[in-house]
Amino acid sequence: MGTVPPDLLDGVRDAAPLHLGLVPFGLVAGVAAVEQGLSVLHAIGFSSIVFAGASQLAMIELLGADAPLAIVIGTAVMVNLRMMMYSASIAPYFRKFATRSKTLASYLLTDQAYALSIARYDHDTGTDRLAYYIGVAASLWVVWQSSTIAGAFLGESLPPEWGFEFAAPLVFLALLVPTLKDRASTASGLTGGVVAVAVVVAGVPFHADIMIAAVVGVAVGLFVDSRGGAA
Known part of the structure; x- marks a missing residue:
């Protein structure tokens, strides 16, 4: 029996705080479904196939509102x-x-x-890239599936006062804050956040806030960097 690659274990350890x-994010997705x-089986299958928290919640909301299938997809x-x-960013690795x-x-x-893999690859060229990535990604998959399954079985028995709706923003903030290391990345992150909120307030359909904010944020970051904004 072979030994477990150390970089795989590093990936699991690095992902542990995000677990x-x-x-709670997964519990919310399971309960919402x-x-x-x-059904519980449909909720489990849905989570396993889609495996994307934000889009899962969006699709569940639309399915509950009897939206056309084309709109849901x-x-x-x-x-x-x-x-x-x-x-496109990670493919070269x-x-x-x-x-x-x-x-x-x-x-x-x-x-x-x-986010975790790119940060590791940029700072440690000797990393077994696939092992590290699988350590991070597969551990996240296991936690997500386990949580959504638990949420589907528990259903409405989870107390709403536990405030699970804050889980998703906290997960993404934990990823964002350490990356704001210079003016360009800070400008990109702040702009993306402001634009995302503005798009939601403006009522742009199809949850386009994520993509629009990402494009604008990247553009601003590149502009600041081209002007010598990097520290």
């Missing part, structure tokens, strides 16, 4: 368009991997897995 924030009429695609940017490894990596890709 705590992911649990059942509340909108999905279109919204999920719009919310997850940011994954295309993540894929995975170029030499086998097709099946890259296929698995694409399924496991999340905001958290991308």
Whole structure:
């Protein structure tokens, strides 16, 4: 029996603080699915196939409102368009991997897995990239699936005063704050946050706030960097 790659264990350890924030987020997704009429088995299958918290909640909300299937699917695609940017950014690090490894990596890709992996790759060139990525991404997958399953079974028995709705923002803030290391990244992050709120307030449909904020935030970050804004 072979030993576990140390970089895989590093990935699990680095992702561990995020697991705590992911649990209530997953519970909310599981509860929401059942509340909108999905069976427990449907909720579990939905979470396993989609594996994307923000789009899962958006799709569940639309399904509960009897929205047309095309709108439900279109919204999920719009919310997850940011994954295309993540894929383009991380692809050069995975170029030499086998097709099946890259296929698995694409399924496991999340905001958290991308952020932690890119940070590791940029600072440690000796990392076993696939092992580290799987350590992060697979551990996040296990926690997410376990949490959504628990939420689906518990249903409405979870007390609303526990404030689970704050779980998702806290998870993303935990990822964002350490990356704000210079003027360009800070300008990008702040602009993205302001634009996202503005888009939501303006009532732009299909949950387009994520993609619009990402594009504008990246553009501002590149502009600041080109003007010598990096520290």
